[in-house]
Amino acid sequence: MKQRYRNLIFILGDQLSHSISSLEGADPGRDIILMCEVHEETTYVRHHRKKIVLILSAMRHFAQELRGKGFDVRYIELDDEANSGSFTNELKRAVKETKPERVIVTEPGEFRVSQAMSEWETSFNLPVEIRLDSRFLCSREEFANWAEGRRELRMEFFYRDMRRKTGLLMEGDKPVGGRWNFDAENRKPAKPDLFRPSHLHFPPDGVTRQVMTLIDGRFADHMGEAKGFAFAVTQPDAERAADGFIEHFLPNFGETQDAMLTSDPFLNHSLLSFYINLGLLDPLDICRRAERAYLEGEAPLNAVEGFIRQIIGWREYMRGIYWHFMPDYAARNFFDASRSLPSFFWDGKTKMNCLSTVIGETIQNAYAHHIQRLMITGNFALLAGLDPHAVHQWYLEVYADAFEWVELPNVIGMSQFADGGLLGSKPYAASGAYISRMSDYCETCHYDVRKKTEEGACPFNSLYWDFLDRNSEKLAGNRRLAQPYATWRRMKGEQHKAYRSAARTFLKKLDDAEPV
Ligand code: FAD
Ligand code: DLZ
Ligand code: SF4
Numbered sequence: 001m002k003q004r005y006r007n008l009i010f011i012l013g014d015q016l017s018h019s020i021s022s023l024e025g026a027d028p029g030r031d032i033i034l035m036c037e038v039h040e041e042t043t044y045v046r047h048h049r050k051k052i053v054l055i056l057s058a059m060r061h062f063a064q065e066l067r068g069k070g071f072d073v074r075y076i077e078l079d080d081e082a083n084s085g086s087f088t089n090e091l092k093r094a095v096k097e098t099k100p101e102r103v104i105v106t107e108p109g110e111f112r113v114s115q116a117m118s119e120w121e122t123s124f125n126l127p128v129e130i131r132l133d134s135r136f137l138c139s140r141e142e143f144a145n146w147a148e149g150r151r152e153l154r155m156e157f158f159y160r161d162m163r164r165k166t167g168l169l170m171e172g173d174k175p176v177g178g179r180w181n182f183d184a185e186n187r188k189p190a191k192p193d194l195f196r197p198s199h200l201h202f203p204p205d206g207v208t209r210q211v212m213t214l215i216d217g218r219f220a221d222h223m224g225e226a227k228g229f230a231f232a233v234t235q236p237d238a239e240r241a242a243d244g245f246i247e248h249f250l251p252n253f254g255e256t257q258d259a260m261l262t263s264d265p266f267l268n269h270s271l272l273s274f275y276i277n278l279g280l281l282d283p284l285d286i287c288r289r290a291e292r293a294y295l296e297g298e299a300p301l302n303a304v305e306g307f308i309r310q311i312i313g314w315r316e317y318m319r320g321i322y323w324h325f326m327p328d329y330a331a332r333n334f335f336d337a338s339r340s341l342p343s344f345f346w347d348g349k350t351k352m353n354c355l356s357t358v359i360g361e362t363i364q365n366a367y368a369h370h371i372q373r374l375m376i377t378g379n380f381a382l383l384a385g386l387d388p389h390a391v392h393q394w395y396l397e398v399y400a401d402a403f404e405w406v407e408l409p410n411v412i413g414m415s416q417f418a419d420g421g422l423l424g425s426k427p428y429a430a431s432g433a434y435i436s437r438m439s440d441y442c443e444t445c446h447y448d449v450r451k452k453t454e455e456g457a458c459p460f461n462s463l464y465w466d467f468l469d470r471n472s473e474k475l476a477g478n479r480r481l482a483q484p485y486a487t488w489r490r491m492k493g494e495q496h497k498a499y500r501s502a503a504r505t506f507l508k509k510l511d512d513a514e515p516v
Helices: 039-043 049-068 087-098 111-117 120-124 140-147 155-166 206-218 235-252 273-278 283-295 301-325 353-365 370-383 388-398 404-415 432-438 459-470 479-490 493-511
Strands: 007-010 032-036 072-076 102-106 128-131
Touching (some): 007 087, 032 049, 049 273, 087 111, 120 128, 140 301, 155 301, 235 283, 370 388, 370 459, 388 404, 459 479
Parallel strands (some): 007 032, 007 102, 102 128
């Protein structure tokens, strides 16, 4: 290696884009790149083993590509003897050994890392240039400007601005089709469909197999196993996954977006969040390709608009909320919920078929689709009063696409309403009737979804009413909950008692770690 470098460019594990801002202007003849696998990142929560394999293997492949472009890459593997175990210490070691004139890095996705980064310049006595992450449409500053002075920060209005900004599905200043949102057409249940194509699998190559062995050896106490790993770990393979989605699944994306089916954990979802979040796919490019499919008559507007909204709307909005309200946001607990997570969150062993199915799939795949996360595990956690911080940690651990900037607002805000309605206008709380309508889980469940409070009744039914009842001081004034509260008030006192008692009995079993 050369003695003195101009810039040391530090690339983090979720910054695997050749167009990342830290690489702008990089010169293979004068700059050195640092990438490191570190204990602190692999264990600050106990990430699912498939998630760690994905990140480390994608990092190793990215480093190879950079070397192919002629860069010096200082790549520190997890089991390198001299590995000091953290971003800060590895950077310190690299600075000492390579003596660059300055460090360049792209802003990180997590507050925790950003705090550490802000101290580097003083600690190393070297200029540290932290560049904006241009992979997002809306910078942190732009979001702050958008949020300023607004009484409510609703995603729908933010989304319209992003449509205007990108010109996606726009005719001049009007939305294509005359409406911004076609969700009313997207709430259908699904039926098993033998002709639905399969999502692409990417068999592990030698590099990935080496990482799989490393991770199974070192992280035996983390969820899941490396076996069965089939994610893409390079940009070309991620592009193939995106092509496959647009051709085979996008046309039906809208219709089955809210559906859940035992025989098909993936339905028409894209399975692209991992690649987008790591930097292997460019979010705007994917949206433009989806828009093209609509313009060429290959996918209907309800599907394409729905897909684009998830990315330029929800994804960008979640990031904006995260940075705007951190660090306080992580500690929000509107309902003062404090119950520990039951053990079935880690092994899927419960008689509630919806939960055992979704958690089982999560253990297997490090993936569950949106409605499973929101209306099964999230809904249960909300109704049962689980500690939102513990719930957040669980989501951050178990999903391969989980990075705090996107996971935290989805959990604390959207799913647990722990921010008291800053993000959503009402809690996503539902009884068994919703789950029965949108899935086939109830058909083979130990519990009976039609029973309200009797022996064998679906626990979601009593938990739902008990949740509304015990939180009525905080929620009864919410206009969007007027109907369920009116129904609750119309019930007889006997019914109230029966719901409260069934919920209490169930929650006591949870607290006593009895099987449920
Ligand atoms: P699709 O259904 O195919 O959607 C297309 C794309 O839209 C996704 O790839 C994703 O990039 C984006 N998207 C969709 N919904 C959201 C959303 N609510 N927020 C941000 N982006 C969205 N998403 C993550 O990327 N990481 C997380 O850690 C994460 N945690 C979540 C936790 C909870 C409790 C909930 C309710 C949602 C969470 N989401 C998270 C959002 C969403 O569930 C996932 O993005 C989605 O399931 C990923 O699968 P997919 O690629 O098949 O998505
Ligand atoms: C999530 C993760 C894991 C498990 N391991 C690493 C790693 O070893 N090296 C690395 O550079 N990044 C890793 N990451 C992703 C980081 O946690 C992520 O880049 C920061 O949290 C900033 O978003
Ligand atoms: Fe879940 Fe209740 Fe349906 Fe069983 S009956 S699958 S617990 S909603």
